[in-house]
Amino acid sequence: MAYRETEKMxxxxxxxxxxxxxxxxxxxxxxxxRSAKITRIAQLAGVATGTIYRHYESKEDLFAEIFRQATQREIDKVAEALATPGSATARLEQALRQFAERALKGPVMAWSLIAEPVDPKLEEERLAYRKAYANLFEQAIHEGIEEGCIPDQDARQSSTCLVGAIAESLVGPLAPSQNGQAVTNETDKKDPLVDTIIRFCIQGLTGTRR
Known part of the structure; x- marks a missing residue:
């Protein structure tokens, strides 16, 4: 008789x-x-190490899922900001602020998603999600061009530049310090950085000094 998995199982x-x-x-x-060990994950989950490999083919597969989950949360927040009322530039500004402020509030995870050296499988995920961010920004830029608040330009190229600019701007502040601990968030010290990032990005899009 063939084995049949029950609903309870x-x-x-x-x-x-x-x-x-x-x-x-x-x-x-x-x-x-790099600091996430399978043995530690198994201990926290209350399962044997081998159980993890019954659910995931490899550590890379497990981490790829975590990368997708974490990045999708951030993309959803950016999408929410871009869906708020207001001009395209105002919505882009809000989305960029959301991106930067959330990264600075969760520096370890943000560093892991943006710049931590990772294996090729995770690097593929990183590139895919950078494209997802760019697609959201591209749509908003098109809307801004139609509204007249953003000059006519190559929206796809500009959106890619936005993603690159904000990610690169955060690499230094998010990078682990010499003692291996990520920079802690201090709102009063981070706001000027966020404002600078937004000013640079919006100025580049509109050609107008802010």
Whole structure:
């Protein structure tokens, strides 16, 4: 008689996978991908190390899922900001602020997503999500051109420049310090940086000094 998985067993497997994913996310948020150890993830999830490999083919597959989850959260926040009322430039400004401020409030995870040296599988995910950010910005730039608040330009190229500018601007502030700890967030010290990033990006798009 062929083995048939019961609904209860499927639920138990799904719950184990969920715990593994949540604990892996926690480990990455605390120390980045390179510091996230499978043994530690298994311990936190309350499973054997081998159980992880029954749910994921490799550590890289598990981390790719965590990368997708974490980045999608940030993309959703940017999309929400771009969907708010107002001119295209105002919405772009809000989206850029959302991106930068959230990164500075969660520096370890932000560094992991933006600039931490990672294996090729995660680098592919990083490139895919940079494109996703660029697509959101491109649509907003097109809308700004139609509204007349942004000069006519190559929206696709400009959106790519926006993603590159904001990501590169955050690399230094997010980079782990010499003692291996990421920079902690201090709102009063970070606001000038965020304002500078936004000013540079919007000025580049509109050609107008802010």
């Amino acid at each position: 499927r639920q138990r497997k799904a719950e184990a996978r969920r715990r593994i994913s949540e604990c892996a996310y926690q480990c990455v948020a605390e120390g980045g991908f």
